[in-house]
Amino acid sequence: xxxxxxxxxxxxxxxxxxxxxxxxxxxxxxxxxxxxxxxxxxxxxxxxxxxxxxxxxxxxxxxxxxxxxxxxxxxxxxxxxxxxxxxxxxxxxxxxxxxxxxxxxxxxxxxxxxxxxxxxxxxxxxxxxxxxxxxxxxxxxxxxxxxxxxxxxxxxxxxxxxxxxxxxxxxxxxxxxxxxxxxxxxxxxxxxxxxxxxxxxxxxxx
Amino acid sequence: xxxxxxxxxxxxxxxxxxxxxxxxxxxxxxxxxxxxxxxxxxxxxxxxxxxxxxxxxxxxxxxxxxxxxxxxxxxxxxxxxxxxxxxxxxxxxxxxxxxxxxxxxxxxxxxxxxxxxxxxxxxxxxxxxxxxxxxxxxxxxxxxxxxxxxxxxxxxxxxxxxxxxxxxxxxxxxxxxxxxxxxxxxxxxxxxxxxxxxxxxxxxxxxxxxxxxxxxxxxxxxxxxxxxxxxxxxxxxxxxxxxxxxxxxxxxxxxxxxxxxxxxxxxxxxxxxxxxxxxxxxxxxxxxxxxxxxxxxxxxxxxxxxxxxxxxxxxxxxxxxxxxxxxxxxxxxxxxxxxxxxxxxxxxxxxxxxxxxxxxxxxxxxxxxxxxxxxxxxxxxxxxxxxxxxxxxxxxxxxxxxxxxxxxxxxxxxxxx
Numbered sequence: 001x002x003x004x005x006x007x008x009x010x011x012x013x014x015x016x017x018x019x020x021x022x023x024x025x026x027x028x029x030x031x032x033x034x035x036x037x038x039x040x041x042x043x044x045x046x047x048x049x050x051x052x053x054x055x056x057x058x059x060x061x062x063x064x065x066x067x068x069x070x071x072x073x074x075x076x077x078x079x080x081x082x083x084x085x086x087x088x089x090x091x092x093x094x095x096x097x098x099x100x101x102x103x104x105x106x107x108x109x110x111x112x113x114x115x116x117x118x119x120x121x122x123x124x125x126x127x128x129x130x131x132x133x134x135x136x137x138x139x140x141x142x143x144x145x146x147x148x149x150x151x152x153x154x155x156x157x158x159x160x161x162x163x164x165x166x167x168x169x170x171x172x173x174x175x176x177x178x179x180x181x182x183x184x185x186x187x188x189x190x191x192x193x194x195x196x197x198x199x200x201x202x203x204x205x206x
Numbered sequence: 207x208x209x210x211x212x213x214x215x216x217x218x219x220x221x222x223x224x225x226x227x228x229x230x231x232x233x234x235x236x237x238x239x240x241x242x243x244x245x246x247x248x249x250x251x252x253x254x255x256x257x258x259x260x261x262x263x264x265x266x267x268x269x270x271x272x273x274x275x276x277x278x279x280x281x282x283x284x285x286x287x288x289x290x291x292x293x294x295x296x297x298x299x300x301x302x303x304x305x306x307x308x309x310x311x312x313x314x315x316x317x318x319x320x321x322x323x324x325x326x327x328x329x330x331x332x333x334x335x336x337x338x339x340x341x342x343x344x345x346x347x348x349x350x351x352x353x354x355x356x357x358x359x360x361x362x363x364x365x366x367x368x369x370x371x372x373x374x375x376x377x378x379x380x381x382x383x384x385x386x387x388x389x390x391x392x393x394x395x396x397x398x399x400x401x402x403x404x405x406x407x408x409x410x411x412x413x414x415x416x417x418x419x420x421x422x423x424x425x426x427x428x429x430x431x432x433x434x435x436x437x438x439x440x441x442x443x444x445x446x447x448x449x450x451x452x453x454x455x456x457x458x459x460x461x462x463x464x465x466x467x468x469x470x471x472x473x474x475x476x477x478x479x480x481x482x483x484x485x486x487x488x489x490x491x492x493x494x495x496x497x498x499x500x501x502x503x504x505x506x507x508x509x510x511x512x513x514x515x516x517x518x519x520x521x522x523x524x525x526x527x528x529x530x531x532x533x534x535x536x537x538x539x540x541x542x543x544x545x546x547x548x549x550x551x552x553x554x555x556x557x558x559x560x561x562x563x564x565x566x567x568x569x570x571x572x573x574x575x576x577x578x579x580x581x582x583x584x585x586x587x588x589x590x591x592x593x594x595x596x597x598x599x600x601x602x603x604x605x606x607x608x609x610x611x612x613x614x615x616x617x618x619x620x621x622x623x
Binding site: 126 | 246252254439447451463464546556557568570576580585589622623
């Protein structure tokens with residue numbers, strides 16, 4: 001997509017959202033804006049109804065946990081000490097453009113964001129998924145149940161402090177003649193260690 | 207007078223028409239559906255979490271297992287996201303190979319869809335017809351990657367290797383004697399491209415056969431026409447993409463609207479429906495068969511006359527050749543680092559989407575500079591489609607729910623991830 005087109009789009013966003021818009025970034029030909037958690041509902045309604053922006057579809061909504069993102073990077077991106085965020089990917093089928101919105105939650109222990117299901121009905125399951133996997137609560141969502149994990153699952157498996165092996169495993173117990181849960185018996189292992197290189201390693205731009 | 211109550215019926219997760227492990231809780235008034243509540247997650251494998259603990263290359267085969275009937279297109283979105291963050295250039299020949307295999311995959315996916323959809327509605331023959339053609343396309347997968355389903359053929363920076371010059375041949379056995387084997391091997395004498403070209407010449411006739419069976423079939427039309435109607439505005443609000451959106455009359459195709467790889471150099475049409483019912487979506491997908499066939503033909507013509515590299519020569523991302531690796535110290539180090547540590551992706555975030563046979567398949571990738579993704583979000587088209595099942599099936603009969611599941615082209619590998 002052309003840069004001028006993105007600049008025009010950024011300009012219309014500034015005009016439409018005003019001071020609700022905290023930050024605007026363009027990278028890899030993609031536009032990202034940051035919005036406060038309390039503004040997301042009104043901002044979404046504006047983005048959908050504005051005739052120039054016309055974001056008629058929510059393509060994706062997901063949670064993210066910035067716990068181990070790295071202090072330098074978090075500082076650079078202005079989300080130091082904020083743990084959870086919700087990422088919205090919007091698409092305008094009419095106008096053929098995309099937008100990413102990042103909403104950082106205020107409280108790290110009890111992340112809450114307003115639901116956008118009234119604006120884009122598709123958000124229903126996506127918000128349930130973010131609630132299930134990250135424990136982000138969407139106020140105004142009418143049916144906030146777990147969606148992907150098992151019935152009666154405890155914890156939020158995609159949080160960075162949740163081990164990849166989980167806490168419990170399930171097996172059939174021949175004596176009790178039923179399926180039981182027990183603490184995991186496998187050791188967590190890492191085949192390839194996580195490595196973060198210093199800046200400009202291997203001539204890649206940072 | 208007896209008290210009249212609504213039934214709540216459990217449909218699945220073990221049901222032949224549930225396309226895998228869908229559990230539906232249906233609230234019924236007689237035989238009319240009042241509410242449908244799909245319970246998903248029975249195939250949840252936490253692919254996104256696993257990818258956070260694997261290097262970028264190690265996650266490529268996981269992508270095959272998402273939508274396990276359109277394997278290579280899933281890989282495509284994933285490698286595109288990595289390439290975007292790495293800012294690497296993909297050789298033009300690799301781009302054509304990817305487009306060709308994307309379209310082969312689209313035909314594979316639609317063949318399974320028409321087979322399963324028709325079977326659900328009651329037409330057994332379609333399933334057998336569809337699997338006859340899938341066999342040939344699976345052979346293309348096998349010839350190029352060694353695997354018939356989970357190919358792991360696309361790699362960041364290109365594709366794993368160039369198209370082979372020979373096709374594997376059938377051997378005579380107890381069932382097929384020498385003469386029969388020669389007939390079966392007739393289109394396998396040349397290269398892979400010859401084999402695919404032979405297929406593309408035969409395929410339009412096959413699509414005609416399917417249409418003869420179904421398009422004007424009275425039972426087929428009675429089961430599909432005016433079932434699950436979605437208006438264009440509603441389709442957009444419900445997050446529909448791909449044939450589901452086009453069936454409602456919205457001309458939207460990422461291959462045309464936001465072209466990636468070499469789709470902007472290729473000539474094809476976008477079929478669009480009118481009424482937004484199951485029958486229109488069926489017609490849209492049937493036309494996509496023909497259009498994909500057209501795209502494959504154009505790719506074959508280009509690939510025949512344009513040899514070249516198929517993967518980037520940046521050996522920090524793609525492995526060097528075996529010969530170089532054994533003779534050259536620097537390539538040896540590259541090889542060692544790639545396969546022990548993997549490559550590092552610069553910090554940043556990106557979203558890459560492809561026109562998957564089912565809709566828009568997107569990968570949201572966040573990197574913090576490590577050799578593993580920090581966060582990988584898979585945007586599966588079927589997830590949004592299945593979420594709309596409740597709205598689409600309200601007021602219809604139970605048997606129509608089966609037709610709607612079929613028209614949505616549900617595959618649980620991608621929905622549950």
